[in-house]
Amino acid sequence: MANSVSTLPAEYRRGFADEDEVWDLSHAITDQQPCTFTVADKCPQVSFEEGEAHGMFFVTSHVDNLSLNTCTHIDFPGHLPHIAERASHEPQLVGSYPVERFIGPTLVLNVSDKLAQIQEYFTDEGHLEIDPRDGTKMLEFLRGLDELKIDLAELVERVDRCGCDLESLTGLLFASGANLYWKYEAFESWQYLYFYNPCLTREACEAIVAAKLSFVGIDAFQLEHPLINFRGDELPVILNPDCREFVRERLAVVSEFANHTMLLGNDVLIYENLRLPRNVRGVRGHFSGVPLNFQLPGVTDNALARPYFVVKSEAGERPTTT
Amino acid sequence: MEPITYSLSDEERNALSAACSDPRFDAAQADDQDHLVAIATEVAATLDGGLRAQVEPLVADPATPDLLLIHELPRVREPKRLIATVGSLFGPVVKYPGEGDYIIEIREDLSRMGSRPSFANAREFFPHTDLSYVPDPPPFFAMHSVVNDPAEGGFSEFCDVGEITASLPKAAVEELEQSQFLFPAPPHFEGATSVQFPVLMREKRSGRRLARFRRDNLRARTREGIEAVIDFVKAVESTMAEVSLTANSMAIIGNRTVLHGRTAFVSSEQVEQGRHLNRMYIGAPATSDG
Numbered sequence: 001m002a003n004s005v006s007t008l009p010a011e012y013r014r015g016f017a018d019e020d021e022v023w024d025l026s027h028a029i030t031d032q033q034p035c036t037f038t039v040a041d042k043c044p045q046v047s048f049e050e051g052e053a054h055g056m057f058f059v060t061s062h063v064d065n066l067s068l069n070t071c072t073h074i075d076f077p078g079h080l081p082h083i084a085e086r087a088s089h090e091p092q093l094v095g096s097y098p099v100e101r102f103i104g105p106t107l108v109l110n111v112s113d114k115l116a117q118i119q120e121y122f123t124d125e126g127h128l129e130i131d132p133r134d135g136t137k138m139l140e141f142l143r144g145l146d147e148l149k150i151d152l153a154e155l156v157e158r159v160d161r162c163g164c165d166l167e168s169l170t171g172l173l174f175a176s177g178a179n180l181y182w183k184y185e186a187f188e189s190w191q192y193l194y195f196y197n198p199c200l201t202r203e204a205c206e207a208i209v210a211a212k213l214s215f216v217g218i219d220a221f222q223l224e225h226p227l228i229n230f231r232g233d234e235l236p237v238i239l240n241p242d243c244r245e246f247v248r249e250r251l252a253v254v255s256e257f258a259n260h261t262m263l264l265g266n267d268v269l270i271y272e273n274l275r276l277p278r279n280v281r282g283v284r285g286h287f288s289g290v291p292l293n294f295q296l297p298g299v300t301d302n303a304l305a306r307p308y309f310v311v312k313s314e315a316g317e318r319p320t321t322t
Numbered sequence: 323m324e325p326i327t328y329s330l331s332d333e334e335r336n337a338l339s340a341a342c343s344d345p346r347f348d349a350a351q352a353d354d355q356d357h358l359v360a361i362a363t364e365v366a367a368t369l370d371g372g373l374r375a376q377v378e379p380l381v382a383d384p385a386t387p388d389l390l391l392i393h394e395l396p397r398v399r400e401p402k403r404l405i406a407t408v409g410s411l412f413g414p415v416v417k418y419p420g421e422g423d424y425i426i427e428i429r430e431d432l433s434r435m436g437s438r439p440s441f442a443n444a445r446e447f448f449p450h451t452d453l454s455y456v457p458d459p460p461p462f463f464a465m466h467s468v469v470n471d472p473a474e475g476g477f478s479e480f481c482d483v484g485e486i487t488a489s490l491p492k493a494a495v496e497e498l499e500q501s502q503f504l505f506p507a508p509p510h511f512e513g514a515t516s517v518q519f520p521v522l523m524r525e526k527r528s529g530r531r532l533a534r535f536r537r538d539n540l541r542a543r544t545r546e547g548i549e550a551v552i553d554f555v556k557a558v559e560s561t562m563a564e565v566s567l568t569a570n571s572m573a574i575i576g577n578r579t580v581l582h583g584r585t586a587f588v589s590s591e592q593v594e595q596g597r598h599l600n601r602m603y604i605g606a607p608a609t610s611d612g
Binding site: 033036039040041078081082095131186231233234239246298300 | 373436474475506538552559586588
C-alpha cells in the first residue's frame with residue numbers, strides 16, 4: 001500500500017517531510033500460489049522450530065518451497081540458460097551485486113494505454129473471451145499483440161514527456177496496469193490478462209543498454225512479447241491450424257530479440273510483478289529494491305525484493321502525471 | 323521418429339472381436355480387473371497372426387523404435403477386454419501400489435482436475451515417461467483410443483530417447499546421467515515428496531539409451547543440471563512427432579525409450595463424447611533369447 005508519510009507515527013517520520021510519499025511496490029508472499037501459469041507448485045510452506053539460544057526461548061520460522069522468482073522479484077543475467085557461454089564474463093551471484101545497483105532515481109513510465117488496446121478481448125475480470133474454436137478472432141488477437149510493443153521513438157517520446165532523459169536515470173519502470181489483475185491463483189498462460197504486457201523492440205532495448213540503466217521493471221508477469229505464453233499445443237492454437245502456424249513462425253522471430261536476452265545479456269536487471277499504483281505513473285522518484293545478500297553457489301538467476309518508491313515533496317520531483 | 327504401424331486384416335479383426343466376446347470374460351465381475359487380466363492373458367495365448375509377429379521386434383530389437391501403432395481394431399462392447407488381450411501379447415500386465423488398477427481410463431474427470439497435467443484433465447502434457455518417481459518404471463504400456471476426435475485437439479506426441487540424446491551436447495548428456503534430479507512424488511508414494519534419479523541411463527544388456535522424465539516440477543541439484551534439462555526439453559521439441567491416435571487404434575509404447583505427451587483438448591463439458599483412452603502398463607516381456 002502507499003502511505004503518505006504524514007499518516008505514520010512521528011517516530012517513523014524522521015527524515016521525511018509530511019508531504020513525502022512512500023510507496024511499497026511489492027506483492028505480499030503468502031502461502032498461496034502466486035499469480036502464475038506454471039503448473040509447478042509455488043506455494044511456500046511454513047514450519048516452525050525452537051530457536052537455539054541457551055538462556056531464553058525463541059520461535060523461528062522456516063519457509064520451504066520458496067522460489068526466488070515468485071511474487072515481486074528481480075531477474076539477473078543468470079536467469080538465462082547458458083549465459084556463461086554467451087556473456088563476456090561469468091554471471092555474478094545475486095548477493096555480490098553492489099547495493100547501489102538497486103537504488104537511485106527512477107521514472108515510472110505510464111504505458112497503460114497499451115494494454116487498453118487488447119482489453120476488448122478480455123472480460124472485466126481479465127479472462128480471454130474468445131471461443132477457442134473461433135480461429136478468425138483468435139488470429140486477429142494474436143496479430144494484435146504486436147501493438148503492445150514500445151519502439152525506440154515511442155520510448156524516448158514518453159520519457160521526454162515526463163521531463164526526463166534515460167541517461168539521468170538509474171531505473172525505468174513500466175506501469176502497464178496489469179497489476180490490477182494480480183491474483184493468488186494459477187491460470188492458463190494464454191487465458192488471463194495479467195500475462196499480457198507491453199514489451200520493447202530491439203532498438204528500445206539497445207537504447208536502455210546504451211544509456212547504462214541499471215534496471216527496468218514492470219507491474220506484470222514479465223517484460224517480454226506475450227506470444228511466448230504459447231508453445232503451440234495450447235487449446236486455441238491446436239483447434240486452429242492458422243493460429244498454430246502463426247505462433248510457430250512468430251515465436252522464432254520474437255525469441256531472437258527477446259527482451260530478457262537483450263537486457264539481462266547486457267546486465268540490465270529486470271524487476272517483475274511490481275505493484276505500481278496509478279498515483280506513481282509518470283512520476284520520477286527515488287527507488288530502492290535491494291535483494292537479500294544470497295551468495296549461495298549457483299544462485300545467479302533471481303532474487304526476492306521488497307522495492308519501495310519515495311516521492312519527495314520538493315519542487316521538481318512530481319511532474320504532471322501522464 | 324518413425325513409429326512402426328500395423329493395420330489388422332479383416333480376419334485378425336474378427337478374431338480379436340471374437341476373443342473379446344469369449345464367454346470366460348463374462349465370469350469376471352465388472353470391477354474385477356485381476357480376473358479380467360487373467361482371462362485376457364489366456365485368451366491372448368490363442369491368438370495368432372501378424373499382430374503376434376510384431377511383438378518380438380518391438381520388445382527385443384534395440385534398433386526398432388519402441389512405438390507400435392495398431393490400426394483397424396474392432397469396436398467392442400468392453401474396451402477393457404481389448405486392451406488387456408492385445409497388451410498381454412507384449413508382456414505381463416502389471417500395476418503399481420497406489421497407482422490404480424491395471425487399466426486406467428484417460429479421460430477428463432471434472433471432479434479431480436488438479437493443477438498438474440494428468441490423465442484426468444484436458445491440459446496439454448509435455449512429453450514425459452510414466453511413473454518417473456518409482457525405482458523401476460514399467461518398460462512398456464498400451465494406450466487404446468476409444469473416443470478421440472481430432473477436431474477436438476488431443477494429439478499425441480512422441481519422441482525417441484535415442485534421437486533426443488544424439489542431438490544433445492556431450493556435456494549435457496553427462497549432466498543428465500548424474501543422479502541429481504528431483505522428481506516430485508505424489509502423496510501416496512512412500513511418504514516422500516520427491517525422489518532423486520538421473521534423467522538418462524543405459525540399458526545394461528543392449529547399451530540402449532533409457533530416460534525417465536517429467537518436466538513439470540522437476541528440479542536439479544546443480545545449475546549445470548537444470549541447463550542440461552533445458553537442452554533436453556529443446557531437443558524433445560525439435561524431435562517430437564505428432565500423431566492423431568484416432569478411435570479404434572492402439573499404441574504400444576516403450577516407457578523408457580520413448581517420451582509421450584499430448585496437446586490440450588476440448589473439455590468434456592463442451593462436447594457430446596469426451597476424449598477417452600485406456601492405458602495399461604506392461605512389464606518386462608519374455609523374449610526368444612530369454
